[in-house]
Amino acid sequence: MYFRQGQMKKNKLHHYLQKGRLEAGCDEAGRGCLAGPVFAAAVILPENFENDLLNDSKKLTEKQRYSLRPIIEREALAFAVGIVDNHEIDRINILNASFLAMHRAIDHLNVKPENLLIDGNRFKAYPHIRHTCIVKGDCKFLSIAAASVLAKTYRDDYMNMIHQEFPMFGWKQNKGYPTRHHRKVILEIGITPYHRKTFANLGDQLRLDL
Secondary structure (H helix, E strand, C coil), X not given: CECCHHHCCCCCCECCCCCCCCEEEEEEECCCCCECCEEEEEEECCCCCCCCCCCCHHHCCHHHHHHHHHHHHHHCXXXXXXEECHHHHHHHCHHHHHHHHHHHHHHCCCXXXXXXXXXXXXXXXCCCCEEEXXXXXXXXXXXXXXXXXXXXXXXXXXXXXXXXXXXXXXXXXXXXXXXXXXXXXXXXXXXXXXXXXXXXXXXXXXXXXX
């Protein structure tokens, strides 16, 4: 099922797609990186949740994201984070790894949702729970925006941690994304155990296993 952009007002984050149903927003972070895992979060917010700051994590500052995380975790009916490391990404490709990370987050929700709101236009169906794919959903629905904040901050925490082991790559700043500095250091000294060996194989990385 897909959500059409014209179905909602612009510049307004909605509480739910279907009122009265438990909906979990799902989003990932780290899909376009050269190193590190992909993280995903699933969040079920109460229908009356309000926060004027919450938005797509990419539109927030680091300070805003980290200020929102404890609020989301405290007020959510349920939340969970799933991780797929770089070795699994190399085996199954980044698209399938992103969906697997979402599935792992959903697996660990202590409340079972009735519907999943997925950021993006593709998803591998989760057993026995219907889903709706929403392009740019993280700036349309509060639960997806909340998931984007959790996925981003938990992944940033991880990249900051492994930065201590390999500071020359600048992961504390670039979080594993393909900046000029990051690529330059790879060319000079090679990759680490945290790098994705298939990051250049973009065609294969977009194949979906069904």
